[in-house]
Amino acid sequence: MTDSNQEQPSLRVRPYLVTGGRTRSTIDLPLEALVLTTPAGQAAIESMNHERRRIVELCVERQSLAEISALTHVHLQVAKVLVGDLISEGFLGSHTANASPSVRPDVQLLERVLDGLQSL
Amino acid sequence: MNASANPIPVKIVIAGGFGVGKSTFVGSISDIDPLTTEAAMTKASEAVDDVGDATSKKSTTVAMDFGRVALSSELVLYLFGTPGQDRFHFMWDELIRGAIGAVVLVDTGRLEQCFAAVDYMERAGVPFVVAINAFDGVLRHHPDDVREALDVPAHIPVLVTDARHRAAVRDTLVGLVRHAMMQASSPAPVNS
Ligand SMILES: Nc1nc2c(ncn2[C@@H]2O[C@H](COP(=O)(O)OP(=O)(O)OP(=O)(O)O)[C@@H](O)[C@H]2O)c(=O)[nH]1
Ligand SMILES: [Mg+2]
Numbered sequence: 440m441t442d443s444n445q446e447q448p449s450l451r452v453r454p455y456l457v458t459g460g461r462t463r464s465t466i467d468l469p470l471e472a473l474v475l476t477t478p479a480g481q482a483a484i485e486s487m488n489h490e491r492r493r494i495v496e497l498c499v500e501r502q503s504l505a506e507i508s509a510l511t512h513v514h515l516q517v518a519k520v521l522v523g524d525l526i527s528e529g530f531l532g533s534h535t536a537n538a539s540p541s542v543r544p545d546v547q548l549l550e551r552v553l554d555g556l557q558s559l
Numbered sequence: 560m561n562a563s564a565n566p567i568p569v570k571i572v573i574a575g576g577f578g579v580g581k582s583t584f585v586g587s588i589s590d591i592d593p594l595t596t597e598a599a600m601t602k603a604s605e606a607v608d609d610v611g612d613a614t615s616k617k618s619t620t621v622a623m624d625f626g627r628v629a630l631s632s633e634l635v636l637y638l639f640g641t642p643g644q645d646r647f648h649f650m651w652d653e654l655i656r657g658a659i660g661a662v663v664l665v666d667t668g669r670l671e672q673c674f675a676a677v678d679y680m681e682r683a684g685v686p687f688v689v690a691i692n693a694f695d696g697v698l699r700h701h702p703d704d705v706r707e708a709l710d711v712p713a714h715i716p717v718l719v720t721d722a723r724h725r726a727a728v729r730d731t732l733v734g735l736v737r738h739a740m741m742q743a744s745s746p747a748p749v750n751s
Contacts (some may be wrong), residue, residue, distance in 0.1 A: 447681040469657050470625075471568035503568060503637060505625050509594035513652075514620065516599055534565045541656050543686075544569055549740045552569055552659065555630025556733050559588070559725075 466523035470515070472535040474498050474522055480530030494521060495530055523552040566629075570637040572654045572734060574680070575664030576672025580692040580722035581640035582624050584664060588728045589626025589638065597622050598650055621647055623654075636732075645675050651683075660686030660739045662731055664722070665698040668692055670708050677709055686739035690720040690731045 468474075476498040484495055493511045502510070508518035525531040544552070570653045573581045586593050595710055597620045621642070628636040639654055641647060655661065673689075680687040691702060700708075702717040711717055718734050721727040 469568075469570075470639065470653065471570040473566065473568050473635075501566075503627075505596050505623075505637065505639070506594060506627075509596040509625075512597075515596050519726060535568060543657060543739075543743065544659055545742050546740055547570065548567070549659065549736055549743060551634055552574075552627070552636065552686045553733065553736045553740070555634050555636070556729055556736060559630075559729050 466526050468504050468519055468522060468526075468533065469535070470503065471503045472533050473501050473524070474504065474507065474533045475501045475529050477530060477532045483530055490521060491525060491530075494518070494525060498531055536537065566633050566635045568635050569714050570639060570654075571735060572657050572661040572685075573638055573640040573657050573664060574651070574661050574673075574676040575642075575692075576644075576666065576669055576676075577642060577674065578675045579664045579666045580670070580694075581642075581664055584662070584692070584720070584722040584728055584731075585624060585626040585640045585722060587725045588628055588732070590629055591627050593624045593626045593640075595622050595624045598653075600646075600649070608693060610701045621650055623650065648675075648679060651679060655680075655683055655685050658685065660688075660735050660742075662735055663687055663722075665689055665705060665709075666694065667698070667705060670705065674709065677711060681703070681712070681715075686735065686742045688716045688718055688731070688735045688738055690718045690734075692722045693719055694723065 476495050480487065480495045481499065484492060489533060490513060494507055497507060497510060504519060504522055505515070507513070507522060508515045511518065513521070522531060528535055573584055575581050578714075582593060599620055623639055623641045625637055625639045628638065630636050641650060658690060661680050663673050663680065665673045677689065689705065689709065691698065691700075691705055698719060702719060705711075706717045715739055716734055718731055720731040
């Protein structure tokens with residue numbers, strides 16, 4: 440059943456929108472995406488509010504989206520949108536953000552994973 | 560920032576029924592103490608779950624624990640443990656995106672608990688292995704019997720593991736990656 444209430448235009452207050460079982464975000468990061476604070480992010484820390492600030496501070500050391508959610512106690516879907524916004528604004532960077540998140544690792548990458556596991 | 564400081568993240572999903580040893584499995588090989596992340600249930604899954612009112616807040620989230628293993632300076636493996644019940648499927652859609660594959664952990668005493676996971680992975684075309692967690696090293700049922708009982712297709716490996724032992728966990732992951740390599744090098748029967 441669909442809700443009749445329309446989403447209000449808001450000033451990035453609403454943390455996330457759930458539509459048809461999917462959470463909308465401008466950047467579709469997988470849970471394992473690694474995120475790092477940019478110099479612009481570091482410079483802007485003082486001007487940020489709590490959750491955004493905690494994320495940008497945390498990502499001075501590289502973190503995955505899952506770690507950001509766990510360590511800041513922010514629900515995954517919310518963390519995803521916040522991180523997506525921060526990337527759009529240039530405060531965070533992710534080398535995995537551009538790759539298609541739905542594509543499974545190819546054989547070459549799997550071989551490297553296999554080597555890594557076998558050397559554990 | 561230099562290029563070698565940008566490791567590639569890969570992930571494997573550990574699925575299975577309640578109390579089958581998923582968290583133990585992840586913890587046995589993780590470099591870090593496993594962390595827990597929570598996700599909110601979507602409206603659709605709440606409806607299925609029949610969550611009545613806002614007072615039962617606790618049941619509107621699902622917790623997943625995960626661990627991290629550095630495979631090299633350029634490669635980091637994330638392991639996500641998640642319950643296998645149908646009502647968590649919304650989370651699985653997210654989890655399996657881009658994943659190497661899944662390990663479906665099985666307790667032979669409660670086989671029925673992993674039906675949903677086996678079924679889901681099969682339909683989604685995700686490379687997966689079934690791993691029997693031999694509690695206390697005791698294997699109560701032969702893997703062939705488990706395969707038959709769960710109706711696992713012939714090309715899917717059914718392995719025996721021990722969630723408490725790092726070497727057994729590593730071997731199970733190796734088994735999955737080998738299987739994923741075979742699946743990746745043969746024409747995919749499922750579109751994405
Ligand atoms: N004896 C024995 N106990 C085990 C083994 N694997 C797990 N356990 C125990 O079984 C219980 C459940 O294990 P968990 O790893 O928490 O299982 P889980 O699948 O994460 O459970 P949920 O997240 O609650 O669904 C714990 O008390 C473990 O210590 C095993 O191989 N042998
Ligand atoms: Mg657990």
